[in-house]
Amino acid sequence: MSKKDKEKKEKAPLEETVNPETPAEEVKEPVEEVPAEEAPKEGTPKEEPKETELEKAQKALAKEHDQYLRLAAEYDNFRKRSRKEKEALYTDIKAETVAKFLPVYDNLERALANETADEAYKKGVELIMVELKKIMTGLGVEEFGETGDPFDPNAHNAVMHVENEELGENVLAQVFQKGFRIGEKVIRHAVVQVAN
Numbered sequence: 001m002s003k004k005d006k007e008k009k010e011k012a013p014l015e016e017t018v019n020p021e022t023p024a025e026e027v028k029e030p031v032e033e034v035p036a037e038e039a040p041k042e043g044t045p046k047e048e049p050k051e052t053e054l055e056k057a058q059k060a061l062a063k064e065h066d067q068y069l070r071l072a073a074e075y076d077n078f079r080k081r082s083r084k085e086k087e088a089l090y091t092d093i094k095a096e097t098v099a100k101f102l103p104v105y106d107n108l109e110r111a112l113a114n115e116t117a118d119e120a121y122k123k124g125v126e127l128i129m130v131e132l133k134k135i136m137t138g139l140g141v142e143e144f145g146e147t148g149d150p151f152d153p154n155a156h157n158a159v160m161h162v163e164n165e166e167l168g169e170n171v172l173a174q175v176f177q178k179g180f181r182i183g184e185k186v187i188r189h190a191v192v193q194v195a196n
Contacts, residue, residue: 095187098141102180102188105132109178136180145179145190147172155179155186160193167195
C-alpha cells in the first residue's frame with residue numbers, strides 16, 4: 001500500500017460517506033460519547049457531599065449547648081419566681097397575723113378615748129398601746145387615715161358623705177376606724193366620711 005492509500009484508509013472511518021441518492025433522514029451525524037461515570041442517570045438525584053465527622057460533632061455540640069442554655073434559663077426563671085412567691089407569701093402571712101391583732105389595737109384606742117379617774121390604769125393602757133405600735137412599726141406596718149387627707153378609694157372605705165365648705169373636694173372629713181398597710185398591701189381599709 002502506498003502512503004496515500006494509508007492516509008485515505010485512516011481518514012475513511014472518521015468521514016462518513018454520503019450517497020447523494022440516500023435520503024437526508026438516513027444520514028447519521030457523529031455522536032460524541034460521554035463516559036458512563038459523568039452521564040447523569042435518570043430517576044436518581046445528584047449526590048450531595050457527605051458530612052464529615054467534624055461537622056456532625058459540631059452540630060451535636062451546638063444542639064447540646066442550646067439545650068443547656070434553655071435549661072439554665074428555665075432554672076433562672078424558676079428561681080426568680082420562687083423567690084417572688086416566697087416574699088409574697090411572707091408578706092401575706094405577716095398581714096394576716098397583724099390583722100388578727102387589730103381588734104386589740106381598736107379596743108386599746110377606745111380605752112384611751114374614755115375618761116377614767118384611775119391614772120395608773122390609764123398609764124398602763126398607754127404603755128401597752130405604745131408597745132403595740134412599736135412592734136407593728138418594727139414589722140413594717142404603717143397606719144393611715146387622718147382627717148384632711150385626700151380620699152383614695154384603694155385605701156379608704158367611704159361610709160358617709162358630707163357637704164362642708166371649709167374642707168376641699170374629696171377630703172376625709174372624719175375617720176371612724178384607722179387603716180393599716182404593709183408596703184403597698186392594705187391590711188385594713190380606713191373607714192371614713194368624705195367631704196364634698
